[in-house]
Amino acid sequence: MKISSLQLISELKSTVQEHIRYAETLQQKTERELNFRVSEDSWSVLECIEHLNRYGEFYIPEISSRISASQSSPKATFSPGILGNYFAKSMLPKTKLNKMKTFKSMNPIHSQLDKKVLDTFILQQDQLLELLQKAEHINIGKTRTSISISKLIRLKLGDTFRFVIYHNIRHLEQAKRVLAAV
Numbered sequence: 001m002k003i004s005s006l007q008l009i010s011e012l013k014s015t016v017q018e019h020i021r022y023a024e025t026l027q028q029k030t031e032r033e034l035n036f037r038v039s040e041d042s043w044s045v046l047e048c049i050e051h052l053n054r055y056g057e058f059y060i061p062e063i064s065s066r067i068s069a070s071q072s073s074p075k076a077t078f079s080p081g082i083l084g085n086y087f088a089k090s091m092l093p094k095t096k097l098n099k100m101k102t103f104k105s106m107n108p109i110h111s112q113l114d115k116k117v118l119d120t121f122i123l124q125q126d127q128l129l130e131l132l133q134k135a136e137h138i139n140i141g142k143t144r145t146s147i148s149i150s151k152l153i154r155l156k157l158g159d160t161f162r163f164v165i166y167h168n169i170r171h172l173e174q175a176k177r178v179l180a181a182v
Contacts, residue, residue, distance in 0.1 A: 048175040050108035056124035072139035084159025091166035
């Protein structure tokens with residue numbers, strides 16, 4: 001798969017903007033609704049968002065530092081890496097839910113959370129938009145980032161953006177399912 005770098009960035013920006021709008025609608029919900037869980041071992045809406053915030057705490061500074069350090073010039077097309085494409089696609093929600101195990105440090109279950117979680121998420125999404133804007137001026141195929149599970153594995157920046165944003169899609173869909181059950 002080859003895609004225009006600017007088209008990919010534009011599509012990702014659009015998705016992030018949708019995520020911001022959705023998070024803003026969540027701010028209108030009560031904390032009781034946002035902390036509701038379908039079962040004892042499932043996540044509430046706020047836990048879904050907190051999980052994304054924890055990943056954002058790693059990826060936003062990582063992406064930012066790699067963009068700042070990049071000496072590359074933009075390339076018209078982006079070709080995903082094999083591993084990066086696999087990771088990114090594995091994050092997209094499927095019709096039949098594909099459950100994944102979460103690392104303990106990224107698992108917010110039974111945390112005491114309030115609406116500040118939403119403020120943090122919106123702030124991180126704004127930062128992601130800024131980083132996507134900056135990424136238009138570098139080669140998103142040549143610039144590489146570490147990933148949260150290992151500093152040794154480095155993905156193309158375009159794949160890292162896809163992974164992070166597709167991961168957000170996955171858990172915002174999960175949050176929507178929880179809200180529907182309230």
